[in-house]
Amino acid sequence: MLEIAVERENGERHVRVSARELARLVRRDGDRSLLVRRIPDPPGVFVRVSRRAGRPYTVERRDDTAGRHFRAVTDSPWAVVAAIAGWARREAGWEADLAWSPLDTGPVGEVPPLELPEGxxxxxxxxxxxxxxxxxxxxxxxxxxxxxxxxxxxxxxxxxxxxxxxxxxxxxxxxxxxAEWQGETDPERLTRAFTALREAGITARENFTCCSTCGHAEIGDAGEPGARGFVYFHSQCTDSAVAGHGLTLFYGGFDDSPETATAVGHEVVAALEAVGLRAEWDGDPRWAIVITPLDWRRRLAG
Known part of the structure; x- marks a missing residue:
């Protein structure tokens, strides 16, 4: 996967895409522009691709906060994909196959100092x-x-x-x-478990909505077709995990039966344990699953 986040003109974001998925996004009909940022998104660094129907691709790149901005035009989507993939991988000479020209974006204005009352x-x-x-x-x-x-x-x-x-x-x-963190972190293990659950037919969403009331009301619309059940945690659960209190997971079946909820709960616990996370749950579908202990160090994506 490429360590980039690609944002379509409609706001849809794709994080850590493959070169093949990047090519699909670049060539996709109806997309007028794509904004591509590195992960974890250093300020002042991006690539933007834009195109109107029947016209060439315009590729802009900004290299740093000093405002160095360049533009290139090409008819080839493959040249665009190759340039972005090389840029994402930080390959030497990635820009060589496009003809770049400096782009004047005007002076960078100074930001007035932030003056706030004490505290x-x-x-x-x-x-x-x-x-x-x-x-x-x-x-x-x-x-x-x-x-x-x-x-x-x-x-x-x-x-x-x-x-x-x-x-x-x-x-x-x-x-x-x-940058000082070594190896896989607990949130990355959690993402791995949730990915496995989605592949097994369970809708799994991280940091989903603001509370359990909203989560239970909206999880049905967020599910994949044919999903048997769901598991999620909301933003207040995330805050609790950051504070060192473990992570609460809500789960259930889309048929609203306690039998399906119990089965889903067991699958969630098994998926967590498979990636090395410890789950506390007594098997009662009326109670949430809690992951503890948990060292919450989630790497930023941007």
Missing amino acids: ERERLEAYVREVLAGGYVSRAELADFAEDHLATAKRRPVSPEQARALADRLWLERVAEQ
């Missing part, structure tokens, strides 16, 4: 770091959270530009921290 900046940064620790946020979403956290109906003390600057700084801080 507010500390609370804001603590909140942003907590969201980062959950690991499910993109850098753009993180900036939105930073902008809105202190906002009220009468006061918005953090501008969009200040929020992006703060989010980028703390994002890079977290990226440097996770």
Whole structure:
């Protein structure tokens, strides 16, 4: 898989795609643009592909926060795919097969310093770091959270530009921290278990909705056709895991029978144990499954 996230014009995101999937996205009819970012999304680094029907592909690349921006035009989707794949892999000379020209995007404006009353900046940064620790946020979403956290109906003390600057700084801080992590982490084991469950016919969703009420109401629409049951945890469960309290999983059968719920519960526990996670559950379908102990270190994707 390529360590990139590809966002379509309609907002749909594809994370860690194969070269074949990348080719499908580039050549897909109806897509006018694709935004491609590396994982874990360093600020100021991206590739954008755009095309109108019957016209060549336009490929833009931005290399760093200094604003170095280049553009190339080609009729070949395969040249576009090869360039992006080489860029994703950081291959030497990946850009050589396209004719790049500098693109003037104008001066980069300075962001005014963030001036907040005593204690507010500390609370804001603590909140942003907590969201980062959950690991499910993109850098753009993180900036939105930073902008809105202190906002009220009468006061918005953090501008969009200040929020992006703060989010980028703390994002890079977290990226440097996770660079020291070795091997597979518990959240990655969890993702592996959820992938196996989906392949076995159980809808499995991470960080799904804000609470169990919303989760149970929406999980049916999120399921794959023919799924027998479901398992998920919501964002408050993620927060609890970040705080060191383990992770609560909700599960059940789409036929609403206790027998199916029990069977799904046993499959979930078996999948967790197969990847080395310990689950606490007494077999009663009225009770949630809890993963504990759990070291929550989820690598950012962007």
